[in-house]
Amino acid sequence: MKNQYFKRVCYNLRQDPVVTIVSILGTALSIFLIMIVVLMQEIQILPFSPESNRNRILHGDCISYTNANNHDDHQDLSCGMLSEATAKKLYTSLKTPEAVSIFQYPPDQTLISVYGVAPFSADLKQTDDSFWRIFDFNFLSGKAYNKSDFNSAQKKAVISEQIARRLFGSINVVGRKITINHSPYHICGVVREVSNLAESAYSQIWIPYSTTDITDDTWGAPELSGSFSTAILAYKKKDFPKIKAEFNTRSAAFNAKLKAENLRIIDQENPRTQFEKSISPYSNGKPERNKFYRQEAFILFILLLIPAINLSSMTQSRLHRYMTEIGIRRAFGCHRSQILKDIIIENLILSTIAGFVGLLLCLLFAYFGSDFIFTKNWIEDMGRPTVSISVLLNPILFLLAFLFCFVLNLMSSIIPAWQASHTQIINAINGKIH
Amino acid sequence: MSMISLSGIHKTYRTKEVETQALENVNLEIEKGEFLSVMGPSGCGKSTLLNIMGLIDTPTSGKLSINDYVIEEMKDKELATFRNKMLGFIFQSFHLIQSLNVIDNVEMPLTYRSLSASERHRLAKEALEKVGMSHRLHHRPNELSGGQCQRVAIARAIVGNPEIILADEPTGNLDSKMGNEVMNILHRLNKEEGRTVVMVTHNEEQAKKTSRTVRFFDGRQIE
Structure with a gap:
């Protein structure tokens, strides 16, 4: 069964390379943008030499x-x-x-x-x-x-x-x-x-x-x-x-x-953890965690919502070609929740491929363009904000990228998948989504 | 005891402008082990009837029971399980899944059961042997002839050992030689394995060889 998901993804890629590749690139660029935002915050928290002990350090600034x-x-x-x-x-x-x-x-x-x-x-x-x-x-x-x-x-x-x-x-x-x-x-x-x-x-x-x-x-x-x-x-x-x-x-x-x-x-x-320091550096106020979470959540939601709307219509168009198969599967005993799961998993495979491309773009951009994304006003005339490969290959970043792929996948596929799984079987066999 | 019982079945298709009566007060009993042909001109409701019997379409009104199960009382998951265990479909245009090879297409109905991969593979191979297609396990549908595709579709229909086979013009897209081969397989499944077969056809010769024929015209059963 797991194999069949990959087979179908490969089949879709062969059958409709333009839509599939555009869909993958769209997702990749979204993940790229999201991961840049995440990396700009995470770089202030992730441990790296000579601040490898960041998770054990408190700051009294x-x-x-x-x-x-x-x-x-x-x-x-x-x-x-x-x-x-x-x-x-x-x-x-x-x-x-x-x-x-x-x-x-x-x-x-x-x-x-x-x-x-x-x-x-x-x-x-x-x-x-x-x-x-x-x-x-x-x-x-x-x-x-x-x-x-x-x-x-x-x-x-x-x-x-x-x-x-x-x-x-x-x-x-x-x-x-x-x-x-x-x-x-x-x-x-x-x-x-x-x-x-x-x-x-x-x-x-x-x-x-x-x-x-x-x-x-x-x-x-x-x-x-x-x-x-x-x-x-x-x-x-x-x-x-x-x-x-x-x-x-x-x-x-x-x-x-x-x-x-x-x-x-x-x-x-005071003293503040690395995270608390990162969200309110040298401010004469308490670290505003909730405000920070709200702002981050809002930015990430918008960054996820816009591509999700676009990808949703692409998923819908891909499902139109796939409706007969959905109908046939249901005729042979597949129930709606399984169809829903199948569509979401297949979409997740595509999103994960795209996520890796997006994360790779983000890491390359962060490595070669660190001046552009990490420089702060007060340090712009001091040294370079170089980022080592070991920091960029942190598993947390990979986990976050996968999490965002998963959320983006759910946002972009749940409505088309729901519609497809609830289409009358005979209509689905005839290639309709209704 | 009837295997399939239809009582007062109506099916109406409604659009904003038009209302089309596809089936009108159909009452039909199909016995276990019967090979029934359904005949009639195009658009008379034969396929709609077959789809309703196959639980892939719903009647507007009327009662359908299969093997004493009242279908309208069943929920989606129960219907799916019922279709999986009791029914096997054969379509005029085969409807094989293009992304899968022959063996995966035949295994597909078994993936919705709690079977190991090796057990699924064994059963699918057995079904393909019955239809003489065990030498094409890893071919894709687009690499097969129409007759071969239909034989794979028959293997898919019987792999789960269903009691009822529903065939919608199974030879409609085949030449006469291939058509005869497919009909021979269906007769063998009916006679040797005791499966109930309901077949929609336009072919009088094929219908004559079945145990009973019912005829439809304008949504009504006329014979």
Whole structure:
């Protein structure tokens, strides 16, 4: 029976190649569009190196605060990245996580130079030593700076492969000197290029923030805001509620001290999961999950509905030629629900073929046109949003593509299939749908 | 005991402008093991009658029972199972499924039963042997002659071992030699296997060889 579905699909393809191919291409383009929309969101959540631990990471990016006497959270609201002191008080003292890192966010463009090479700008991120424990960089040579280096403000730098080649024409440059913002650093490691889609980990050069005066760069009443973000690595995802609860206790204690300054921190559901961060990056509001789901559902529904209407008429026209067979099958004992199932399965085979074509187009487009679809305003002048093949071959994307094929198939075939299965048998044998 | 019983059967086709009486008060009893011919001019309602007996069309009014089952009381799934087990159809234009080869066409009625693939294959081969087509298992319908197609259609009709075979002008599209071969098979199924056969035909010679002939004119049974 299963074989017969494939035989009929092949037969239809031979009998009516134009309609079948147009139908497959129509579905493929729809799946392509849908998967681009899905990929733009998924790329912010899917784990990939050096953010392979995304499903175990919580982010403490911003702090929002207002006057202690304001009952309305939105009145006189201030919001900004964290100062080092705030990050330490709220996050690094947490006991539940495996590691907590404080790092500059976003990276700065900084002038770098070595003797004999014209100075140029590169993206610089200042971090602590835990940063290297949370993010799994691929070291091509050397290693990261450690706790002792950080604490003693050793002027060490990790640079990307591209920067190493541009400066020295090689990646074996550990121990060589580099001038970063007019200050000499020793290169301690070279890492494989990082896509700027790995927003937390991305940079081209990484140095200990203890070697600069970035911690003095604060603002807001008593130095609440600064240039830092935090990443909190849990032992396991199940620890998230415990970490959030621990954070809330810290936050309450912090608020109690802030009262003296007539300030209070607003609960913005920090720290946030990768998904929560992706739907409300650096906003001074809570992650609006329901709004996000509604928007995504609406966009996907429209993207499915329009092709479904077109494909439905194609399915109808294909079924007209297939009506006699439906009639014959029913005359020999096939019941309506079986006919309905047969039509939907045959259509699903076509939709799945089309889905693979659409997904392939989407992956090729994402790989070669990543600048076009993934660049955000704030990172457009930083690095390239490169996407690795391993990210694109994620099973979740294949599952989602199949799910959308299935839904599109149901939307486009259910009405014609229902009509065909409910046609009087003798009319069906005579090739009519009534 | 009648195998098929039609009582007061009417069939009316209605369009917006016209109402056509295809069958008018047909009362007919067909015994088990009978070979009945239905004759009459084109458009007299013979095929409509056969379709109603085959449960692929519904009468406007009247009562139909087959093997003591009252058909109007049956639901879609019951009707489908009934057609599958009790009835085998042979059409003038064969109506083989073009996308399937010979063996798959013959297996088709068995796919609606709980049978293993090997059992279906065995039964289909047996049915094809009975009609002398076991050497064409993997040919497609468009690779066969008309006579061969009709023999495959007969194999499909008998593969599920139905008690009733309904044949709508089974030789209408065949030359006389092929037509005789097909008629011989139908007679053999009737005499040797005891199947009830109802055949619509225009051919007096073929009708004479059957056990009874009923004639229709303008939707009415006249003989």
